Amino acid sequence: MKLTRILHLIIILFFPLFISAQEKASLLDLIPEIETKFDVKFSYSANEVKPVFVERLSDTETLSAIIDRFNTTTLLNFKFLTERYITISSIDKTISVCGTIVTEVNEPLFGASVVVFNTTNGAVSSENGQFSLNEVPVNAKIVISFIGFEAKEFNAVDLWSHKECKTVQLKEQSELLNQVLITKFLTTGLQKSIDGSTVLNTEKFGTLPGLIEPDILQTIQVLPGVESVNESIANINVRGGTNDQNLMLWDGIKMYHSGHFFGLISAYNPYLTEKVVVSKNGTSSEFSDGVSSTVDMKTKNEVNDSFSGGFGANLLHADAFLEVPIGDKLAFHFSGRRSFTDVFTSPTYENYFERSFQDSEIETNSESISESNRSSDFSFYDFTAKLLFDLNDNHQFRANLIGINNDLDYSEVNTNNSNETESKTSNLKQENLGFGGSWKASWSDRFTTQLSGYYSKYNVDATDLRVETNQLLTQSNEVLETGLKFKSDFRISKTLNLLSGYQFTEVGILNETTVENPDYERTKKDVLLNHAGFLEVEFNNGKTYVRAGVRGNYFQKFSKLIVEPRLNVRQKLSNSFALKLQGEFKNQSATQIIDFQDDFLGVENRRWILANEENIPISESKQGSFGIEYNRNNFVFDVEGFYKHVDGITVSNQGFYNNFQFLNAIGSYDVKGVEAMISKTAQQFSTWLSYTYSINDYEFKTLTPSVFPNNVDIRHSVTLGFNYNVLRNLELSVGGIWRSGQPFTKPVEGNETVQDGNNTFVNYDTPNSNNLDDFMRLDTSLNYSFKLTNKVNTSIRVGVINLLDRKNSINTYYEVDPEDSNRAVKIENKSLGLTPNVSLRCSF
Structure with missing residues (x-):
């Protein structure tokens, strides 16, 4: 009886399986x-x-x-x-694949890259970590990757959507404690790291208002506390600092020049730049030399066995980039960009030209000269090259080259009172050339070293023939920097890491001015050697993150040691809330002075100089910040209070339009404020709102008054943006900027000028006691992407800057009226007007 029941039970349990097998x-x-x-x-x-x-x-x-x-x-x-x-x-068989990408603790990864190997067919994971791909060859390989995580490779059949969609777990890279915290911050390709830095992943970069390409230095201006008071990327102000206080690194090479069109376009081609890390505070002790921020640009660093590249053009320039495999262990990367503005002038070029040169000799000296009697040729180009060699899995060698060039030729013909024809020719050239190399060695799973070196050369040269005096004026500013760095990285445990190293830097700066008729020459050259050692401990157990370090800088010329402590702490209070504390001491020995109209045709009026510890000290900064962050379901609220003190600035370094303009004085500035950011991202859209409130004051003890508002004292600044995927391949972006007006100085009412001997000067009132009208701008972009062929992805982008054509004032100063020496004439510089641009890009 028992045996019969057992048989019945077996039949009941296995009969469905038997029937299924029979089907x-x-x-x-x-x-x-x-x-x-x-x-x-x-x-x-x-x-x-x-x-x-x-x-x-x-x-x-x-x-x-x-x-x-x-x-x-x-x-x-x-x-x-x-x-x-x-x-x-099985030939030409294609399938659909799908999956869900998660971390080791099963949190979904938003924005992970899913690519069919050796093709341009790919997708990005949704906010739930899900992805799907169609028309995948059955024998293909699928590569899933994300910054800060180890990439995984699958056979397409393993992810076949006919089966149940597979969960793919990505493991954090063991050498990176500084993990990605927010995978989609503001828009696709913008990420937030656990140390508070922002990472720009240019390959996956989404659309931002007004932009038609992932312009690196335009993009970082959407971050709170980062802006440009004159809408120029050559003048980016981070928490109230000046542009020369930002450390710009390209693959470890220090760059002294950052913009084309004298500041309106980033000089760094983004299509081989894999990621950009922007740090405002709490910087690693590995870096120094920028008292306001660090912008660390890194190009692609993997040797791939597939040939890929792309090209594109807009109304200003054309560019191309290539990734060429030479073997299993050797590859070559190249990018190049050149303007065609010297051949074809588009409406976009006309707007940029007017904005760039409105206050230069090109415009001011030619107002009385007809269009037919004057001409100008402006062009720019940049190129990068990188050689990648992997000796084996443990030893990597890299060599890099970057070149940036701006060239302006201007000529005019005039007829004097004697009916004789006079001609004037001027030239301005700006160049930055850099090359470097590195050797990275992995001696074990826990210990790696890297030896790197670089050379950077910056030149700005101007030739100006002045017809009225028959004088030829030439000016030159040259910076030569050589650097060598050794660092070691030792993983003590899964949660603890030790970084240490040594850096040597030699900087030489030349400033030269020559005049013919009468002959005059002034040349000044300075050289400074710096030895630095750094040590840093980094701890991260998933809940508590601490990075504490110190850097010692010894300046051989002055026998001076500057010690710089660094601290970066983040503590999770719950899965959604976290507190963060950051602090740093930093210094820099090379700064810029501003000579206004007398320098380089009035176009590029900044020249680099080197500290001498007499009338030009080494600038030193102290900065601290504290904030709270809320992050849940891709909704982020981040608020942070900060204080920064920078000592060792000079009057000539700040570019005053007031009675202090020609004085020598050493001072400091203090800025304190609050930054707030609200962001919500989803698969179809993203939106953000940022607000910065700050108070920024100078203190020059030898001047009267000694305390007054900073030139970039912007009390209120608001940025708003919205991205929406109208269709799967159509993305719309709209955004705006509003900020309070920049301070400026008016002449004394009723006593606008003052005479000193034979010279008459503007008699300025209390410095920076007035403000320009509020700055307001609305921008928009539209991006349409499609497949030209199975292997060629194409996109068309349309962008409009200043959609409402608002006439914003970005600078105001005064000059003595040439017709009435008792009056001062107001000079007002305007921002870009309504400026459209269109780009077409193909990648393969």
């Missing part, structure tokens, strides 16, 4: 049945078909339904040659 049949056995029933013929290889099992035929199933079912549920490709003949093969 499956060998495809090889079913083919003759289909051929007989529908009077068709199959062409196939028995070896390919034999191992395939499918559901049995239904009496009501049509031939087309059977073939569709087989195409969907098998890895074979069934294709009608005619109505009667059908081929079966």
Whole structure:
């Protein structure tokens, strides 16, 4: 009796499985049945078909339904040659794949890259970590990657959507404690790291208002506390600092020049720049030399065995980039960009030209000269090259080259009172050339070292023939910097890391002015050597993150040691809330002075100088910040209070338009404020709102008054943006900027000028006691992407800067009226007007 019950139980449990097994049949056995029933013929290889099992035929199933079912549920490709003949093969078979990407603690990864190896077919994971791809070759490889995580490779059949969508778990890279915290910050390709720095992933970069390409230095201005008071990337102000207080690194090479069109376009081609890390505070002790911020640009660093690249053009320039594999261990990367503004002048170029040169000799000296009697040629180009060699899995060698150039030629013809023709020719050239190399060695899973060196050369040269005095004026500013760095990284445990190293830097700066008729020459050259050692401990257990370090800088010329402590702490209070504390001491020995109209045609009026510890001290900063962050379901609220003190600035370094303009004085500035950011991201849209309130004051003890508002004292600044995927391949972005007006100085009312001997000067009132009108700008962009062929992705972008054509004042100063020496004439510089641009890009 018991035996009978057991048999019944076995039958009940296994009968469904038995029935299911009976429903499956060998495809090889079913083919003759289909051929007989529908009077068709199959062409196939028995070896390919034999191992395939499918559901049995239904009496009501049509031939087309059977073939569709087989195409969907098998890895074979069934294709009608005619109505009667059908081929079966695995060649050209494509499938759909899907999956969900998560971290080691099963949190979904938003924005991970999913790519069919050696093709341009790819996708980005959704806010739930999900992805899907269609038309994937059955024998293809799928590569899933994300910054800060180890990439994984799968066979396409392993992710076949006919089966259950697979969960893919990515592991954090063991050498990176500074993990990605927010995977989609503001827009695709912008990420937030656990140390508070912002990472720009240019390859996955989304659309931002007004931009038609991922311009690196325009993009960082969407971050709170980062802006440009004159809308120029050559003058980026981070928490109230000046542009020369930002450390710009390109693959470890220090750059002294950052913009084309004298500041309106970033000089760094973004298409081989893999990521950009922007740090405002709490910087690693590995870096120094920028008392306001660090912008660390890194190019692609992997040796791939596939050839890829891209090209594009807009109304200002054309560019191309290539990734060329030379072997399994060797690759070459190249990018180049050149303007065609010297051949073709678009409306975009006209707006940029007017904005860049409105207050230069080109515009001010030519107001009385007809258009036909003056001409200008402006062009720019940049290029990068990188050689990558992997000796083996443990030793990597890299060599880098970057070149940036701006060239302006201007000529005018005038007829004097004697009816004689006079001509004037001027030239301005700006160049930055850098090259470097590195050797990274992994001696074990826990210990790595890197030895790197670089050379950077910056030149700005101007030639100005002045017809009225028959004088030839030439000016030159040259910076030569050589650097060598060794660092070691030792992983003490899974949560603890030790970084240490040594850096040597030699900086030489030349300033030269020569005049012919009468002959005059002034040359000044300075050289400074700096030895630095740094040590840093980094701890991260998932809840508590601490990075504490110190850097010692010894300046050989002055026998001076500057010690710089650094601290970066983040403590999670819950899964959503975290507190963060940051602090740093930093210094820099090279700064810029501003000579206004007398320098370089009035176009590029900044020249680099070196500290001498007499009238030009080494600038030193102290900064601290504290904030709270809320991050839940891709909604981020971040508020942070900060204080920064920078000592060792000079009057000539700040560029005053007031009674202090020609004085010598050393001072400091203090800025304190609050930054707040609200952001919400989803698969179809992202939106953000940032607000910065700050008070920024100078203190020059030898001047009267000694305390007054900073030139970049912007009390209120608001940035708003919205991105929306209208269709899968159509993205719209709209955003705006509003900020309070920049301070400026008016002349004394009723006593606008003052005479000193034979010279008359503007008699300025209390410095920076007035403000320009509020700055307001609305921008928009539209991006449409499509496949030109199976291997070529194409995009068309349209961008409009200042959509409402608002006439914003970005600078105001006064000059003595040439017709009435008792009056001062107001000079007002305006921002870009309504400026459209269009780009077409292809990548393969």
